[in-house]
Amino acid sequence: MQDIPRTFPGHPALDEHGRDSLRRILTAYARHNPSVGYCQAMNYFAGLLLLLMPEENAFWTFVGIIDDYFDGYYTEEMIESQVDQLVFEELMHEIFPRLVSHLEFMGVQVAWVSGPWFLSIFINMLPWESVLRIWDVLLFEGNRVMLFRTAFALMELYGPALLTTKDAGDAVTLLQSLAGSTFDSSQLVLTACVGFLAITEARLVELRDKHRVSVLEAMEERSRQGKVWKDSKSLATKLYSFKHDKGRDGRSSEGDNSLSGSASTFDDFLCGLSSDAELDCLPDLQDQVELCRLLEEKRSAILRAEELETALMEMVKQDNRRELSAKIEKLEQEMYGLRRTLAEKKEQEAAMLEVLMRVEQEQKITEEARVIAEKEAAAQRREFDSLREKYDKAMGLIAQMEKRVVMAESMLEATAQYQSGQTKAQFVEPPG
Amino acid sequence: MAPVSALAKYKLVFLGDQSVGKTSIITRFMYDKFDTTYQATIGIDFLSKTMYLEDRTVRLQLWDTAGQERFRSLIPSYIRDSSVAVIVYDVASRQSFLNTSKWIEEVRTERGSDVIIVLVGNKTDLVDKRQVSIEEGESKAREMNVMFIETSAKAGFNIKPLFRKIAAALPGMETLSSAKQEDMVDVNLKSSNTNASQAQAQSGGCAC
Numbered sequence: 001m002q003d004i005p006r007t008f009p010g011h012p013a014l015d016e017h018g019r020d021s022l023r024r025i026l027t028a029y030a031r032h033n034p035s036v037g038y039c040q041a042m043n044y045f046a047g048l049l050l051l052l053m054p055e056e057n058a059f060w061t062f063v064g065i066i067d068d069y070f071d072g073y074y075t076e077e078m079i080e081s082q083v084d085q086l087v088f089e090e091l092m093h094e095i096f097p098r099l100v101s102h103l104e105f106m107g108v109q110v111a112w113v114s115g116p117w118f119l120s121i122f123i124n125m126l127p128w129e130s131v132l133r134i135w136d137v138l139l140f141e142g143n144r145v146m147l148f149r150t151a152f153a154l155m156e157l158y159g160p161a162l163l164t165t166k167d168a169g170d171a172v173t174l175l176q177s178l179a180g181s182t183f184d185s186s187q188l189v190l191t192a193c194v195g196f197l198a199i200t201e202a203r204l205v206e207l208r209d210k211h212r213v214s215v216l217e218a219m220e221e222r223s224r225q226g227k228v229w230k231d232s233k234s235l236a237t238k239l240y241s242f243k244h245d246k247g248r249d250g251r252s253s254e255g256d257n258s259l260s261g262s263a264s265t266f267d268d269f270l271c272g273l274s275s276d277a278e279l280d281c282l283p284d285l286q287d288q289v290e291l292c293r294l295l296e297e298k299r300s301a302i303l304r305a306e307e308l309e310t311a312l313m314e315m316v317k318q319d320n321r322r323e324l325s326a327k328i329e330k331l332e333q334e335m336y337g338l339r340r341t342l343a344e345k346k347e348q349e350a351a352m353l354e355v356l357m358r359v360e361q362e363q364k365i366t367e368e369a370r371v372i373a374e375k376e377a378a379a380q381r382r383e384f385d386s387l388r389e390k391y392d393k394a395m396g397l398i399a400q401m402e403k404r405v406v407m408a409e410s411m412l413e414a415t416a417q418y419q420s421g422q423t424k425a426q427f428v429e430p431p432g
Numbered sequence: 433m434a435p436v437s438a439l440a441k442y443k444l445v446f447l448g449d450q451s452v453g454k455t456s457i458i459t460r461f462m463y464d465k466f467d468t469t470y471q472a473t474i475g476i477d478f479l480s481k482t483m484y485l486e487d488r489t490v491r492l493q494l495w496d497t498a499g500q501e502r503f504r505s506l507i508p509s510y511i512r513d514s515s516v517a518v519i520v521y522d523v524a525s526r527q528s529f530l531n532t533s534k535w536i537e538e539v540r541t542e543r544g545s546d547v548i549i550v551l552v553g554n555k556t557d558l559v560d561k562r563q564v565s566i567e568e569g570e571s572k573a574r575e576m577n578v579m580f581i582e583t584s585a586k587a588g589f590n591i592k593p594l595f596r597k598i599a600a601a602l603p604g605m606e607t608l609s610s611a612k613q614e615d616m617v618d619v620n621l622k623s624s625n626t627n628a629s630q631a632q633a634q635s636g637g638c639a640c
Contacts, residue, residue: 002451009469040450040500041474076502107513115506116475124471169441169480169493176478219505 007043013051021055022046028059033067034306039074042066044123048135069143073119079215084118085111086211087204088148095152095196099159106168113175117154118147125176130185137189143201146192152199153192154179439482441491442602445511447535448520449528450499453554456585457520458494461595466586473498476510485599492595504538511542516550516598523553523582524561529568536576548601549578552594557584 004019004026014022025046030037045065049058066073072080089110092100103110121138122131138146158178165171182188446454455470455477462481477496482489495510497503511517517539521528532551539549553569556562566582573580581597583590 003472005469006451006472009467009471039502040472040498043472044474074502078502078505082505109509111506112476112478112510116477120474124474167441169478169491172478173480 003040003043007047011047011051014047018050021050021058025050025055025059025062029062029066031310032063034303034310035076036066036074037076039078041120041123042074044120048123048131065139069138077219079212079219080208081115081119082215083208083212084144084147085115086215087207088114088118088151090207090211091148091152091199092155096155096159099155099162102163103171106165106171108168108171113172113179114151117151117179121147122150125179126182126188127180127185130182130188133185133189134192137193143204145199145201145204148199148204149192149196150188152196153188154182156191156195157182157188439489439491440602441493442516443493443495443514444516444518444598445495445497445514446518446520447497447511447539448499448552449522449525449531452499452520452522452525452528453585454499454518454520455496457518457552457554457583457591457594458496460585460588460591462494464588466588468586475503475506483595483599485596490599490602492599511539514543514547515602516548517543518550518552518594518598519578520552520554521564522555523564523569524555524558526563529553529564529572532572533576536578548598549576550594550598551576551578551580553580553582554585556582556589557587 004023007019007022008014011018022043026038026043029042029046042062046058046062049061052058053061070080073084074081092110100110117125122134125131126134134146134150138144154175158175161178162171162175165174446458448454450472455473456466458479459470460466462479473496475498479494479496480491481494482491495514497510517535519532519535519539521532523529536549536551539547551569551573553564553566569582570580579597579601581590581594583594585591
């Protein structure tokens with residue numbers, strides 16, 4: 001359903017979890033009552049109820065509202081919605097004749113505004129507080145009277161302003177925006193309940209019966225011109241008209257007339273019957289019973305077919321589920337594989353890191369060694385230098401010594417020469 | 433007072449399946465903004481906007497309708513006095529495209545040929561999900577003798593051109609809304625026949 005995320009978007013209670021609840025309620029209801037299925041606006045009702053109560057309670061409240069208070073409203077043909085609009089229009093003529101004639105002069109149909117009001121039960125049309133106050137009364141009374149009373153109250157409140165408009169568009173826009181800012185919910189409810197006490201369920205029922213005929217006739221006309229989209233629907237209309245007319249003998253002839261358009265085998269029989277009915281207005285009771293039986297049978301057959309269709313759809317969905325679960329399994333396997341590779345990668349990374357650390361440590365050690373070696377080298381150089389100095393000094397000393405040796409030698413030589421000289425002299429002297 | 437009442441007013445009704453983007457197109461046109469989620473339209477919604485064109489000013493009344501099929505039993509009365517029907521489909525939904533035939537048929541039954549129909553393929557931003565090509569849209573429009581344009585309300589693509597195109601086609605039409613109070617309507621209207629609007633439709637893209 002595309003409307004799930006389109007229900008009060010952004011509301012904190014309708015997060016993913018809340019939306020699942022909403023989906024379940026609407027799906028369950030569509031199964032519960034296939035003749036209504038899903039109709040836009042129902043998403044808002046279910047959403048509202050979910051804000052107020054747990055899922056299951058919300059579902060049963062929802063069922064009560066749609067099946068009981070709004071029976072025939074949200075069905076494929078929306079017959080009762082159309083009927084209510086006609087009733088509302090008639091009452092508008094009666095209660096606000098001046099306003100209606102002004103609106104008609106501008107070409108505004110009251111239903112353009114009141115239609116959405118009724119269909120949405122004022123959700124999104126009025127401020128929340130006002131909506132809740134109206135729902136409160138509506139649920140308490142257990143019928144649609146409050147819809148009418150509220151709509152009349154709005155007309156009473158904003159009618160004077162509407163009378164000043166001069167254009168259809170302006171009128172509708174004004175009424176929409178005024179309704180949207182009806183913040184004084186007490187005034188609204190008071191005006192509705194006290195001001196329009198004369199609008200009672202009995203009165204509405206009477207007016208609805210009167211207008212329903214024309215709605216069904218119009219629908220019949222449309223289907224006869226081939227403008228109804230699905231053929232099966234016209235049958236539903238007829239069944240509906242039958243169901244609603246069977247309690248009232250006086251109207252049975254009209255009901256039968258609308259039945260005559262059907263195309264199935266027993267419809268020939270019905271045709272005959274309805275022409276009979278035209279003759280003496282009250283068809284034979286037995287015929288009517290037979291007719292009733294046949295129609296009930298047809299209806300149950302249709303319902304069964306719908307149920308079968310639902311079941312089939314369910315099976316298809318389950319099939320899909322199997323396929324999906326297989327897919328999920330495959331994906332999970334893939335994920336497992338990926339996870340394993342990831343773990344391996346991580347391990348490798350860790351090993352790498354370790355190696356790197358070791359290398360780094362070694363590097364540090366080497367660095368230290370280098371520093372020490374450098375220091376040693378420096379010390380050695382210093383030692384070398386001092387040694388060299390010593391060597392130089394020693395060399396100097398040696399040179400000096402050598403000089404001295406030379407000197408000593410020369411002195412020795414001199415001494416030796418002197419001595420030899422003296423010896424020679426001695427040799428000479430004695431004889432002399 | 434006089435200049436206001438002299439405004440030519442035209443009623444545009446937006447039709448098409450659920451979630452094709454009718455409300456989004458209108459909101460983009462009216463307020464130049466976009467939200468990913470709009471509340472579903474119940475029954476009908478109404479907005480109006482004044483458009484200032486080169487040679488004149490027109491007031492457009494935009495009727496946004498609910499897409500769900502069962503609301504159709506309520507819709508004919510909205511179509512009845514509209515001068516333009518904008519029929520929207522989602523280029524990422526073939527079904528919504530197929531259903532436009534029914535919508536067009538519905539409008540023709542209600543209004544005959546006395547109405548401008550524009551076929552709009554919305555959500556062109558969904559490039560990967562596209563199911564209906566622009567050629568298919570064009571050929572259907574030609575076949576049905578209606579105008580055609582593709583838009584993306586999300587990206588703001590072709591929205592203004594859509595309305596300009598509609599406005600350009602308007603002069604040939606009778607001014608619809610309750611002629612009784614339409615005391616002063618600019619009468620120098622060039623009659624643009626269907627072929628002309630067709631040619632405009634074919635030219636496609638942005639004309640502004």
